[in-house]
Amino acid sequence: MKEKSKLRNYWKHLLIIFCALVSGFLLSFLGFGLLWSGISWYIQLIMVLPFVLLSYAVYRWSKGAMGFCAFIALGAAPLGVLITRFSDTNDSHLMPVLVVLSWILGMLVGCYLGYLSQNTQMKSAKRVSVSR
Numbered sequence: 594m595k596e597k598s599k600l601r602n603y604w605k606h607l608l609i610i611f612c613a614l615v616s617g618f619l620l621s622f623l624g625f626g627l628l629w630s631g632i633s634w635y636i637q638l639i640m641v642l643p644f645v646l647l648s649y650a651v652y653r654w655s656k657g658a659m660g661f662c663a664f665i666a667l668g669a670a671p672l673g674v675l676i677t678r679f680s681d682t683n684d685s686h687l688m689p690v691l692v693v694l695s696w697i698l699g700m701l702v703g704c705y706l707g708y709l710s711q712n713t714q715m716k717s718a719k720r721v722s723v724s725r
Contacts, residue, residue, distance in 0.1 A: 606655075610664050613651050617668025620644060624692070625672045634681055634688040641699035644669075648703030649710075657711050662704045669696055 624640045648662045655661040673693040681688040 613664035644699030652707030
C-alpha cells in the first residue's frame with residue numbers, strides 16, 4: 594500500500610513539473626507573439642498577470658513546494674533569453690529586459706500569494722479545531 598502511494602506521488606510530481614515547464618513556455622511564447630505582432634513594450638508588462646496566476650496555481654497544486662515554481666521559469670527561459678536580444682526604438686535593451694524581469698517578478702508574487710493563502714487556510718483550520 595505504501596509503495597502504491599509513493600508511486601502515485603512520484604507521478605503527480607512529474608505531472609506538476611511537466612505542466613509548469615509547458616505552461617511557462619506557452620506563456621513566454623504568447624508574450625513573444627504579442628511582441629512580434631507589434632504590441633508596445635508597456636502593454637507587454639501586462640503579461641505579468643498570467644505568470645502570477647500560473648505560479649499561484651502551481652504553488653497551491655504542489656501543496657507549498659516552492660521548487661516547482663522554478664520550473665515555470667525554466668520553461669520561460671529559452672524565449673525570455675531570446676526576447677532580451679531585441680532592442681527598442683531607442684536602440685536600448687532595457688525594455689526587453691524589463692519585460693522578462695516582470696515575468697520573473699510575476700512568478701515570485703504568485704508563489705508569495707500562494708504562501709499567504711496557505712498560511713491563512715492553516716490558521717483558520719487550527720481555529721476551527723481549537724474551538725471544537
